[in-house]
Amino acid sequence: MNAKPPLVLLVEDDADTATLYMAMLSAEGWLVVSCENGQTARDWCFNTQEPPQLMVLDVRLPDTSGVELCQELINALPGEYRPAVLMLSAHGDPRMPSRCREAGARAFLDKLRDLDRFVDTAKLLLEEQASLNNSRFYHVNLTEMPD
Amino acid sequence: MVQQMLNWSLVKTAGVLVTLTLTPLLALCLLAIWYLPEPYSFTLWGLSLTVMACAAAVAMLAGWLWNRRLTRQVDLLIEHCHSLALGEPETLDDWPSYLAELGRLGIAIQVLREALVDYLSLYRRFFEAAPDMFLSLSPAGGHILDANQAFCRTVGLLRNEVLGQSVERFVSLDEGWDAAVSGKEGLQKGRVKTGQDWLQVEASISLERGPEGQPWVLGAILRDVTQRELLHRELLSKSTALEKALEEIKNVEELKDQFLTTLSHELKTPLVSLKGFLQLMLSGRMKPEDKQNYLEICWRNLSKLETQINNLLDLARLAHAKDQYEMGQVELGKLIRTEADNLRAMAAERDVSLDLTQVTPAPVMVMGNAEKLIQLVDNLLLNAVKYNKEGGQVTVGLEKLDNRVEFKVTDSGVGMAREHMAKIFNRFYRADLSGTGRLEGLGIGLSLVQEIVRLHGGHISVESEPGVGTCFTVLLEAVY
Structure with missing residues (x-):
């Protein structure tokens, strides 16, 4: 019997960028739910029966900051359902990775980085998430992804 | 008192004379009467009495003359003192030498007066030379008793025109003279009237306790602070x-x-998107059926990038190299109709209608750069469509007013608050006009529009009402 594919929540306001990431994530065989702003993501998270294992959030969203959304969703979801968060940004602000880390994100990537790098990071986070869920060992911190 | 003293001296003089003259005579008569026979003794008695009467008369006359002489000297002295008190520099040089008894007293008074004048002149000179205005005031009435040259010069009057006048005629204090009289301490601000004008002054009021303990104004020192206040304000x-x-x-x-x-x-x-999709296509991971879609996305993003870069470059160029644009006659009506037609598809997508019925069919010629005018019209029309509501309308107007051309773009969109209206032409200013919290673009579109209008020597204005819509009006010079 095949294992259920991981569920990924993608929050990205630019339609073309969202299409790109969806294509990359779907190609890995994962289920992807795409939201174009913070409110849609919030609504989906609070109403879904099945919480995502990974959230890919854009730092800059039209109605809220991705950093705030990350903190809010992480705090709202109970520990055992708490997903890994990968933050994406086109800002180029050097303070952004640490701000994302403080908000609870496990990884931060510049949007212009190689696409394979994006997929590898998502994969690694999902594997860690699976291992965390299996061991219920939560205090591993992987916010800084090695290059 | 002096008179009394003189009367007393007269009596004394007469007494001494009578005593000195009559005592030996009386003694001689008594001896003669005692030793001489009767007819001689009676004659001697008669003679003695006559001599005594004459001596008494002479003594009285001398006393009277002496009294007159002294009275005259006293009158002269008093007259001289009055002259000194009135400030006349009269000396005692012309004092009559034959009236020398009280002359020394007069000289003593004059010496005293000169010492006093010297002493006072120090203060007077200080008072007169002070650049500040000094006023001596009557304690109760506030009338000017004395004023220095600085004050007289300021008010443009002579000293005798100022003396005795009420101080309030020339000086007004911000908090009033009543406050000054009631003993308010510290410097006060006020004004001094100088003909038709007023000088701003700082007043230092000198006070003293009156007989019943009430404060009395003795005087005021006024300093002209007009220049200082002017500098302060500046x-x-x-x-x-x-x-x-x-x-x-x-x-x-x-x-x-x-x-x-x-x-x-x-x-x-x-x-x-551009890099990502190209990487996808290059890596061969793309499904063949997605190729067209990905290429379209690439093209769209490339165009977006091109527009942004062009806008940025245009703005920089327009601000610094206005004279490098080639100007020619442009038919604005035709240009507007063409650009509106190009936008119709996008407007239809957003369910926004474009109304060009108010664009005059007659040719409207302006002198300008066609490319920049297209950019101007495009930007305004695009904003009107973008910030419109679903089912909304964009009304475009163009008409000729005397020697000017008025181009109007009115939308039925979200409108904007006054705070945004003041800033929308600022470079990089972006307002949340869509109401979604999304701040779109680089914030240079309207700034670019304004630069283009300036390039053409025109004028742009905006009117807006939140929830009703916005109207941009551009005025350009017409060409005949």
């Missing part, structure tokens, strides 16, 4: 302007930071 206005400039610099810095973040986002976002 300084204040400059300091306010500096603060404002600093605030503006801070705002510009903030705007610059925001702009850099926005620029990074706006330029990188199309690049992300």
Whole structure:
């Protein structure tokens, strides 16, 4: 019997960028739910029966900051359902990775980085998430992804 | 008293004379009467009495003359003192030498007076030479008893025209003289009337306790602070302007930071899609049926990038090289109709209708750069469509008014608040006009429009009402 594919929540306001990431994530065989702003993501998270294992959030969203959304969703979801968060940004602000880390994100990537790098990071986070869920060992911190 | 003293001297003199003359005579008569026979003794008695009467008369006459002489000297002395009191520089040189008894007293008075004058002149000279205005006032009535030259010069009057006048006629204190009289301490601000004008002064009021303990004004020292106040105000206005400039610099810095973040986002976002999809296609991981879609996405993002870069370059060029644009006659009506037609598809997508019925069918010629005018019309029409509501309308108007051309774009969109209207032409200013919290673009569209209008020597204005819509009016010079 095949294992259920991981569920990924993608929050990205630019339609073309969202299409790109969806294509990359779907190609890995994962289920992807795409939201174009913070409110849609919030609504989906609070109403879904099945919480995502990974959230890919854009730092800059039209109605809220991705950093705030990350903190809010992480705090709202109970520990055992708490997903890994990968933050994406086109800002180029050097303070952004640490701000994302403080908000609870496990990884931060510049949007212009190689696409394979994006997929590898998502994969690694999902594997860690699976291992965390299996061991219920939560205090591993992987916010800084090695290059 | 002097008179009494003189009367007493007269009596004394007469007494001494009578005593000195009559005593030996009386003694001689008594001896003669005692030793001489009767007819001789009676004669001697008669003779003695006659001599005594004559001596008494002479003594009285001398006393009277002496009294007159002294009275005359006293009158002269009193007259001289009056002259001195009135400030006449009269000396005792002409004092009659034959009246020398009280002359020395007069000289003593004059010496005393000169010492006093010397002493007072120090204060007088200080009073007169002071650049500040000095006023001596009557304690109860507030009338001017004395005023120095600075005050007389300021009010443009002679000293005798000022003396005795009410101080309130010339000087008004901000808090009134009543406050000064009631013993208010410290410097007070006020004004001194100088003909038709007023000088601003700082008043230092001298007070003293009156007989019943009430404060009395003795005088005032007034300092002209007009220039200082002027400088103070100037300084204040400059300091306010500096603060404002600093605030503006801070705002510009903030705007610059925001702009850099926005620029990074706006330029990188199309690049992300462009690079990502190209990588997908190059890596061969793309499904063949997605190729067309991916290429379209690439093209769209490339165009977006091109537009952003062009806008940025245009803005920089327009601001610094206005004379490099080639100007020619442009038919604005035709240009507007063409650009509106190009936008119809996009407007239809958003369910926004374009109404060109108010664009005059007659040719409207302006002198300008066709490319920039297209950019101007495009930007205004695009904004009107973008910030419109679903089912909304964009009304475009063009008409000739005397020697000017009026181009109007009115939308039925979200409108904007006054705070946005003041800033929308600022570079990099972006307002949340869509109401979604999304700040789109680089914030240079309307700034570019304004630069283009300036390039053509025109004028642009905006009217807006939140929830009703916005109307941009551009005035350009017409060509016949």
